Amino acid sequence: MHSHFKEVNLPERKKIVLIAHDNKKRELLEWAVKYRDELSKHKLFATGTTGKLLERETGLKVTCFESGPLGGDMQAGAYIADGKLDLVLFFWDPLAAQPHDPDVRALLRVAVVWNVPLACNRSSADFLISSPYFSGKYTKKVTDFTVYKNRKNS
Numbered sequence: 001m002h003s004h005f006k007e008v009n010l011p012e013r014k015k016i017v018l019i020a021h022d023n024k025k026r027e028l029l030e031w032a033v034k035y036r037d038e039l040s041k042h043k044l045f046a047t048g049t050t051g052k053l054l055e056r057e058t059g060l061k062v063t064c065f066e067s068g069p070l071g072g073d074m075q076a077g078a079y080i081a082d083g084k085l086d087l088v089l090f091f092w093d094p095l096a097a098q099p100h101d102p103d104v105r106a107l108l109r110v111a112v113v114w115n116v117p118l119a120c121n122r123s124s125a126d127f128l129i130s131s132p133y134f135s136g137k138y139t140k141k142v143t144d145f146t147v148y149k150n151r152k153n154s
């Protein structure tokens, strides 16, 4: 199918959400401490427990959603749908079943819908943060959903 795109300008100072499942929290915290100075240039969000730990270990201000299993992933997903998050760093655990797996999948899905840069492991996060776009301007293309929204049976 022929898709049309809209351009969305991302500013230098990005709105970034950081999330880690329990077995991945140490890894995300180490990563955030390593890149503390770079992260300090941005506005940070996180799910509840991840955010509390991030604030404690980096000293950076983090706006916290609810804890993930209590709806935090869905809050982050809603922010994405509203265009209020520019980048997602989500170290999810591939070896542990999560009670809120549907929420996790929904967040990952909606990030892809809106073409949001998304790192799910440390090396991807390294690649993202070393990109000039991380702290520079970037114009992303988002599918233009006008046709979808105006479809006949809507």
Ligand SMILES: O=C(CO)COP(=O)(O)O
Pocket: 019, 020, 021, 022, 046, 047, 048, 049, 050, 051, 066, 067, 068, 069, 072, 073, 104
């Ligand atoms: O479960 C999570 C994401 O799915 C993370 O939630 P917490 O940061 O509150 O532990």
